[in-house]
Amino acid sequence: xxxxxxxxxxxxxxxxxxxxxxxxxxxxxxxxxxxxxxxxxxxxxxxxxxxxxxxxxxxxxxxxxxxxxxxxxxxxxxxxxxxxxxxxxxxxxxxxxxxxxxxxxxxxxxxxx
Amino acid sequence: xxxxxxxxxxxxxxxxxxxxxxxxxxxxxxxxxxxxxxxxxxxxxxxxxxxxxxxxxxxxxxxxxxxxxxxxxxxxxxxxxxxxxxxxxxxxxxxxxxxxxxxxxxxxxxxx
Numbered sequence: 174x175x176x177x178x179x180x181x182x183x184x185x186x187x188x189x190x191x192x193x194x195x196x197x198x199x200x201x202x203x204x205x206x207x208x209x210x211x212x213x214x215x216x217x218x219x220x221x222x223x224x225x226x227x228x229x230x231x232x233x234x235x236x237x238x239x240x241x242x243x244x245x246x247x248x249x250x251x252x253x254x255x256x257x258x259x260x261x262x263x264x265x266x267x268x269x270x271x272x273x274x275x276x277x278x279x280x281x282x283x284x285x286x
Numbered sequence: 287x288x289x290x291x292x293x294x295x296x297x298x299x300x301x302x303x304x305x306x307x308x309x310x311x312x313x314x315x316x317x318x319x320x321x322x323x324x325x326x327x328x329x330x331x332x333x334x335x336x337x338x339x340x341x342x343x344x345x346x347x348x349x350x351x352x353x354x355x356x357x358x359x360x361x362x363x364x365x366x367x368x369x370x371x372x373x374x375x376x377x378x379x380x381x382x383x384x385x386x387x388x389x390x391x392x393x394x395x396x397x398x
């Protein structure tokens with residue numbers, strides 16, 4: 174059984190398009206996260222939600238809008254995609270907060286052409 | 287400001303030898319540290335963690351050492367196996383307490 178799942182695995186799109194990435198966790202965790210990993214493997218947090226409420230927004234452009242319909246889901250919508258948005262996006266979850274073990278999804282590789 | 291970094295970007299290890307991956311951090315208020323392993327095409331996978339009230343913690347073939355005096359963290363892998371080939375990240379939960387800050391990663395290559 175997949176603990177943290179993301180769809181799609183790969184996403185190739187043109188500049189200016191709008192796209193969404195979905196994330197679901199079946200671990201019963203309260204907190205979910207979005208991370209961006211660049212081409213140099215650097216991982217940086219973008220957002221975190223605790224029980225559907227936004228906790229962290231790490232100076233991410235407002236073209237990125239997370240949405241948490243319930244505590245098991247955290248989706249990421251990106252408007253007006255730019256070349257610099259190309260990266261691997263990881264969803265993660267933890268029991269209650271960042272001092273609990275975070276479990277990561279398999280990642281979504283976004284390529285903006 | 288907060289920063290977490292690694293000394294060696296790539297570590298080549300002979301199969302069966304021990305591996306040591308190092309990590310420096312700058313925030314003396316950090317109280318929780320984690321090591322993650324990321325295999326190619328996969329998400330980071332938790333290996334081991336340590337809190338600041340400890341200086342050593344052991345898992346299965348892995349040991350994490352924390353030296354708060356010099357703000358240094360290391361991961362030791364005993365009897366390195368081909369399956370240990372991956373990128374390893376250290377991460378810290380700093381003063382803000384609400385997020386993990388990841389280091390830049392070290393690639394470990396295990397030679398047969």
